[in-house]
Amino acid sequence: MLTVDDLEIGFSTLHPLAGVDFSVARGEILGLVGESGSGKSMTAMSVMGLLPLIGGRVTRGSIRFEGEELTTLDEARYRRLRGGRIALITQNPMTSLDPMVRVGPQIDQGARLHLGLDARAARIRTVELMARMRIPDAARVYDLHPHQLSGGLRQRIVIAMALAGDPELLIADEPTTALDVIVQAQIVQLLVELVRERDLALMLITHDMGLVAQACDRVAVMYSGRIVESGPVAAIFEDPRHPYTRALIGCIPRPGMAEGTLAGIPGTVPSIADLPSGCRFHPRCPMAVAACRDRVPQTVAVAADHGVACLLAGAASGDAP
């Protein structure tokens, strides 16, 4: 449904994304994982066609949605796509709703724009949608303002807002990061249900490998503006080939883990103004060899639908040195 190929974007002379490839199929949940600063949200903004809003542009590559090239699409047609066929769910439910407008009409807006409903029909649809989001007493909540609702409820409103225009592809940018653990689990479960019952495609952006294991079908691991490893969730967790993927999996806490054994990843994602040469992960990589400093690793297939961009990919399987 969505295929991103060799995507590079630019902000004046800087390139936060430098050759990103991935795809999402209908009915599939793709996890896009990485630390803060790896370019996940930039990827979301690129697909939404909202880069100009933050001063960026696509400088290379293509984004195809149902066969249609989006990087060259004119604004009027892109606008019909946004909310109508591709929808966005943002991270912080506290700031994602207009504080001066009642929540119901904020959901209506999408249905009126993209489905051509009048005010009454949109309201009926919105209340149904809110009820489907398991918002109790939806008809009453419709008339409340955002500040009268809890974070979890607001995030359900944001999801309802995304679904209002009946989209086919959902992009959820860290939809649970700002919520407490119990609400997180409920929201993830809701998203998974919606994907299954409406046959949507979902691009779930997160930094949480645990969430990926729990909810996703496939995963693309992102580091410093590139996809370093991608494949089915089972394959990635059983046989992670990229040292960064392994490090991320090592960051998932498990019950019964001895104190002090939860691993972090030393160092930070490099700034896009000062990128390392060769493999961008080499300064933090425990397995880096001299060649990693000079050569940019190409993505190689290590199994069906499992690609890795690491010079040591062949050797770096589970029992590597």
Next chain:
Amino acid sequence: MAKYAIRRLLALLPVFLVVTVIVFLLIHLVPGDPIDNLMRSGSDPAQRDALSRAYGLDRSLVEQYLAWMGHLVRGDLGTAIVQRRPVAELIGENIGYSLALGGLALAFSAIVGIVAGVTAASFQDRVADRALMSLALVGSTVPSFWLGLLMILFFAVQLGWVPVSGARHWTSVILPATTVGLAGMALVARVTRIAMIETARQDFVTLLHAKGVSRFTIQTRHLLRHALVPVLTLLSLRIGLIVGGSVTVEYVFARPGLGSLLIRAIGQRDYPVIQGSLLMLAIAVMLGTLVGDLLQAAMDPRQREDDRS
């Protein structure tokens, strides 16, 4: 909302009381009194005392204040000492001119300011934005009396479009209103622009774009609404300055109005007229601010909530 309005109105009562004290004391503490105006210097001291007694000026300040307040609560503003006419009548003759001037100045500040601010924000950092903001800077720094004189020279004397002074024709209000409103207009433009730009950076605006809402709708329906909140605050603060500015501008343009009435009365130390017209100006400021606050509360649901708790 109605409850909130009534509570805010009641809260003005103590303010009003303090204002009456200040209005009363201000003029009584200035040297000289109305009798100086009525009698030539060197006239008979006994006659002087008689006049003083007749107007109650021989009594203590406290007694005079209480007497004035006593009449005031019954709606009586007293009688002018020099013109020997009821103060209410004098105010009635002049207040229309002042309301027209102040109202037009406020409307000019608000409408032109908001339009300029929205335009500047939608062309952020481009030529139109820079030009408008430079003009706004000039507008907010030029003293209004000087600007008034310049405008009289250009529009009234050179071009002859509007009358030089007075208030015989309705067009005569245009120049003074522009003069009084210009500084406020410039500030409103700057505040509108920056509020639009700041709001545009918020997450919910990104989501509006992501919903496929057009740029124009986002600007006019959503950003503008947010920008109006600080603009209303600014406008209700400007009301005081507009009232104050009208006083000098009425004088520059030789217009009738409360300002002209007040300035003449101050020269004559005509206590009842001074007190009455100052009180009117103070009430205008208080009511204007109240209306501004109420409008703001009506627009922003969060403010109503905060106040209820």
